[in-house]
Amino acid sequence: MDGIVSKINGVSLWHITQGQGIPMVLLHGGPGAYDYLEPIADMLDNRYKVIRYEQRGSWRSEKKGPYDVETFIDDLEHLRLHLGIDKWVVCGHSWGASVGLAYTVRYNCQVKALIYISGTGINPAWHxxxxxxxxxxxxxxxxxxxxxxxxxxxxxxxxxxxxxxxxxxxxxxxxxxxxxxxxxxxxxxxxxxxxxxVNQKVDCNEYLESDEFRNEVISSITAPVLLVHGEVDPRPYKYVKELASNLKNSEFRLISQSGHYPWLDNPTTLGKLIHDFVARKVTGI
Known part of the structure; x- marks a missing residue:
């Protein structure tokens, strides 16, 4: 699968879709990395319509700013509109988890559920x-x-x-x-x-760890949220667990013997956690 490049929010973005079912978009890490989430897509595309894309400035997408959190959020929303999707499950890894969280704050009504993999939480003490x-x-x-x-x-x-x-x-x-x-x-x-x-220009900490953003996260997110973290990820899971405790409808799950990339260390557990969560919270099975 080669994917396509489309003009979205004034920039050319590479994206690809696989599978059928509930739409689910995958957000890679970085900032400035590229789509490396095909292994997750492959474990999910038997039940979901999985969309992967590369954020602006990343490999097959156009290297054009501005590079800031607000623009990455806008790009994601314009991608949804471009694909004609009403609501979707948002699944992000690392920096992508932060983008997914910020997107859900702004577009909660478009999010069926948020899956937050290997994030950092919103307490600056994690650094x-x-x-x-x-x-x-x-x-x-x-x-x-x-x-x-x-x-x-x-x-x-x-x-x-x-x-x-x-x-x-x-x-x-x-x-x-x-x-x-x-x-x-x-x-x-x-x-x-x-x-x-891209990595140096995105001042994500100022945006994602501000008091204003933390208050918005706690007050505005009503979509169900699954927070998944590897037990030996050097990003301490206690801050992700703290974030989960402040959300209205969330579940925190720790994967043992796993680091920052749980699909490498324990793909079966990660896949099961996602499938079970979406089945319970989105499809009602």
């Missing part, structure tokens, strides 16, 4: 715990290299700085894994994990 956990998940040599590169990267420029940033990101991604042998299966295009320009 400190994450940095500690990330280092603890590295080997001694990785930790030494990571710390050293972080201390000098801002003194670099050009290609040297770009290569160093990519190496820092690679070390960080290794810490995300429960099974380190899955590193070769992590998403990248031509050796790149993300579009660094």
């Amino acid at each position: 400190i715990d994450y940095r500690i956990n990330r280092l603890e998940n590295m080997s001694f040599d990785e930790r030494e290299e990571y710390t050293q590169l972080r201390s000098i990267v801002n003194q670099m420029s050009g290609i040297e700085r770009e290569h160093t940033r990519n190496r820092i990101r690679e070390l960080s991604l290794r810490a995300d894994l429960f099974n380190k042998n899955n590193f070769s299966m992590l998403p990248r295009v031509d050796g790149q994990f993300v579009n660094n320009e």
Whole structure:
């Protein structure tokens, strides 16, 4: 399946649809990564009409700003309208989970359910715990290299700085894994994990961790929400559990022996959690 590119909200976005049934859109991480969620789509397309797309600035989509949370939300809504979908299930991973949460705040009436995989929650305290956990998940040599590169990267420029940033990101991604042998299966295009320009320009923390946004999340989301997290993801699950406790209609599920990419470590459990949740909360089975 090759997908198509359509003009959506003033930018060319790559998207693809597979399967039949309840519409479900998948939101990849980043910011500035690309669609790596085909494994999740493949476990769901026997029951759902699964839509995947690449956010603006990502690989097969147009590299055109602005790159900010509000624009990513608008892009997603315009994609829904372009596809002629009334309501859909929104399923995001990592940064995509945050986009899905923000989209649901604004377009709650268009969301049948939200599935929030490997997110961070909305409490800014998660950053400190994450940095500690990330280092603890590295080997001694990785930790030494990571710390050293972080201390000098801002003194670099050009290609040297770009290569160093990519190496820092690679070390960080290794810490995300429960099974380190899955590193070769992590998403990248031509050796790149993300579009660094997009990743640096999206000031998601200012938007997603503001008091205003937290209040909107708590007060406005009525759609059912499933929050799924890997037990050894360095992003601490206690903040995702805290988010779940503040939502009106939510369920938090922890997947054991799983890191930031639960479809790599425990795909059967992830698939079952999603199927069971949608069956109960959306189709009423």
